[in-house]
Amino acid sequence: MSQLASVLDAADGDADNAQPGTNGAEPGVTTAYEDHVARLKAEAEAQDAQNRLRVAQEQLAEYAVQKEADANDLLQEADKLKEALRQLLEQPGSTAGELQQVAQLYNALREKVVDAVTEARAFAAQQQSDLATLKRSSAQADLHTDVEMKRARDEPGSSGDAEEAEEEEEDEEAVEPERGNIGSQPAGQPSTSTSFAERARYIPLRLTHDERKLLRLLESALNVSEYTDKVDILSWRSKNQRIHAQIKDLCAILSGLMVAADYKKGQELIRDRNFADNAEFFQDIFELGRRYKILNPDKMRSEYGKLMYMLMDSSEPAIQELLEFRCVRTLRTVYVFLEERGGLAMLDDALMHTATAEIISGDRPRHEIQRDIKLKERARETLSRRYRSNRLSEEDILTCIYSLSDNNSYLLFNRDPIDRFILYFHRYFKADTHEPGYSLAIQGGRDGARLTHNHERQYHYVLQSLSLWREISTEMFKLWYLAETDMLREGNNYRLCDTGQGLNRVQSAPSVGRAMQQILGRVQQRIGSWVGSSVVHLGDHNVPNALMFIDKYTQVPRILNPVVAVLEELPKLYRDPNLRAYIDGTFGGVEQCRKSILVDFCRHAFDGSGADNFFDAGSCIDGRLTSAWNWCSKLEKKSYYYVFKLAGWSGFDGEVKS
Template sequence: MRERAKYIPMRLSIKERKLLRLLEAALSVSEYVDRVDVISFKSRSGRMVSMIKEVCSILCGLLVSSDYKEGQRLIENKNYADNEEFFQKIFEVGRRHKIMNPEKMRSTYGKLIYMLQDAESPEVSEVLGFKCVKEIRTVFSFLQYAGAVELLNDPLVQLATSEIRSENRSREQVNADIRHKEKAVEHLARKYRSEKLEEEDIRCCLYSIGDNNAFLRFTRDPCEKMLEWLRSKFNPELPEDDFSLAIIGGRNGARLTHSHSRQYRFVEQSLMLWSAILKDMFKLWHLSEQDLLSSLHPYKLRDTGQGLNRVQHSPRIGSEMERILHSVQSKLQSKWEGSSVVHLGDHNVPNALMFIDKYTQVERILNPVVLCIEKLPQLYASDKGIRKYLDSSFGSVEHLSKMILSDFFRSAFDGSGADNFFDAGSCIDGRLTSAWNWCSRIERKPYFPAFLLTGFTGFDGKFE
């Protein structure tokens, strides 16, 4: 718990949420990346400083309009450097909110992190005269400052931060669990309160850990569910005629040639790796920001084949990915299938921001598939019309479920989806690329009506 808490961000307070709205409003009208990331003979550092000051000016103006007294105190007879603490705080709030809610700030976080990346470069920070970046406030750092780290060792923390599930349980059981959890929270709040740490602060710490548990359920659990179905519905050595996982390069868009058993292992290992990555996603996010905001490894603006991108070496997240990959490989009973290359700092994955963005897509890919397969039996049992349609079109719900899973395990892990034949394939990055390629072709699948019946609207919902 102590190790996890080092990377779990603190929930935003009411005041911090007001700052977040100001930041999102300022970033939404900013054209930072469009103005800075262009090839020009003029100095880029001059444009960076100008654009950063413009965002800071917008923030000050928005603060005046939302809270006149606070805004007046901020800007009266002061320059940008005098308000360094305010700018650091508001930018930290935005970064912390994004880590806790990957589906939020999808059009503004990139601007923010690239702006801070430029602000940390020596030539820009010297002209600005102040620093824009400070460390993310985590549960561990907050408790450490208050001298209450021992809270994390208390056995009651597990109960106080557990997620209460309602599936296949009575209301009485759920209510009993809620009472026990609330009782544990209140006991810990009273036990560890001090002059530096109020009861509400302790509750916030516990709820923040609980948020991480909810994040894991929403992102990592689909991987575990797909693994469970792979192992229970498919025999690795004896393929069924209609549900073989074998793929042949050049057929149906596949770039890999795998027998049924080899493809089974390839899919199993990929899902295990995704699950391990998502388990440590908060840690990876912290490391990615350290790499992005480090002045020791400056980026280079290059055309990667998909427009101009910031290509930057990312040693911290690269090292952590190697550790995760080695950990997964050590649990296998067979050899690792495919390439173990982790693309970072090249034309495939230019920087750590792109890396993080790729792996936040895993739950968007898997959750609709999991929800469809889980809802099909309920629909079949509750509606005679749907029951008749499914029986006549697919034979049975079990047959339909295996049809969806077998096609996903074949086509979403076939090495396809890249712009040219040399990319994608079986590397760590390419497995996600081919999964997204499968998502883009879902409308052409014979089982697509079953997805629509279960409420499917798309793999990339809008959460702004």
């Protein structure tokens, strides 16, 4: 689909070429320009409506299938009731009249249930048919190509755009080769199901000392840059010119900072004031910023967005022509680094598990921890000696090992909290029964809930949501790699539109979408059933682009880490006599306090709330996270709020650099 902002730029170019007149253009030209913008804006809004309709139709079809399954379950319960009544009436003392009366009542009930089943089955079949028709119609209409072709007809010199779009679409399918998945074992134990060779494809290489100096320059330049403020706006000026000017300004800032940091190198960089001659320097500094962010998700929280949006714009052929060089280079991963130097054999060595394992102290004796540390160091030394060569030094090998260890550290602090929460969930809740007062059941319209689930259904809904979050956290490096691939792919245009939360770049993310469907399929297959919608919002007003997708799911550990920390801190608080009196008087003990926190979280962090309509929240994949955010925003109103404060909780957002 054509981007509204890009089209505005094209129209701006036409308006700039008009003859002088009233306000710089003749009245006829101004009217044509306004009509052109209005038509293209209407086309963009039509595409939005088409996407919303498709997702809503998918959700309705899934709802229909679920209602059919519920009706079938009801029919089976009716048959069980018949058998129970038959056994009851066959006991001594039952008369023939009573038997006939019960049989009549049952037959009438069963007829109504059969009608409900038939109606639900027909409704589900109709919705599936409507969904298939809608998808087929969308594919035939191909609104995206249609808008691009209309733009091509309106813009002079664009006769070859249709052929180029087809070539780009073919390239998009071939960009990402088949690769394995990152392992899903505990952080302290590297995956046994996925080899290090497969994991290393998506793990960035750790920054060297010299690269960290350049990183500080990049962070400083991005910190003072107003790139998105000046580019992501609706303006009559040419967007390409704005992008070109802002990128050159950023490069100039980097060059100036380089002079301040290293005068000799800085002088070489700005000698001829030609940025194209220093393309390799800018590619390297932008790439190392991307690597650092993936390895450290809590860093560069505002700078990374500017960097990615700038690189996204620089990928456009028109911008590259103006800059005379490419700003984007392939992400430097452990696999690529070892492949270039002939060291891939190291990834298959059995010692890699020991050399990269996380050492968790817990309650273990000190001598055991020291023993594990020595084993880990010995394994690293052995690997560095065994695989060193003329092309691969011992220092390079250690850098690769440290990079793989960084991935395990990420899993320890981002995936393991989900594992610990699941353990608490299994400890205090069962699917088929619950303690009085600790039911997970929720009712739509009550306490802000938008879903209606009984205890068993909510139990499975929460468990499958946590399991999905765990799998996403396990494969976050892979998803991040694919997200950058989608954002920086040439020809993957975006459009600037108001998503309800300001102007955002709406861009498709096919690679991330396919990976999410694979993850979702694995979770569904392992669980065996699925409660709620399985729609993944991506490239629409809920999740505009792959960057927003990554940002959403890096919030999961920020939500669950504090909750798990409070649950684990409660026994320590209980040792204090004054706090013991407070906990006993308010909750009745540590266990009751834990259950109060867990039951409220499992109810209202997964109740479909957080938005004003079912399309934006509800039970879809992203809506589950929206509900969790909504629960976080209301923590101050909970009865256990002071327990969180006593346990050291300060917020869910983490540290933000001002």
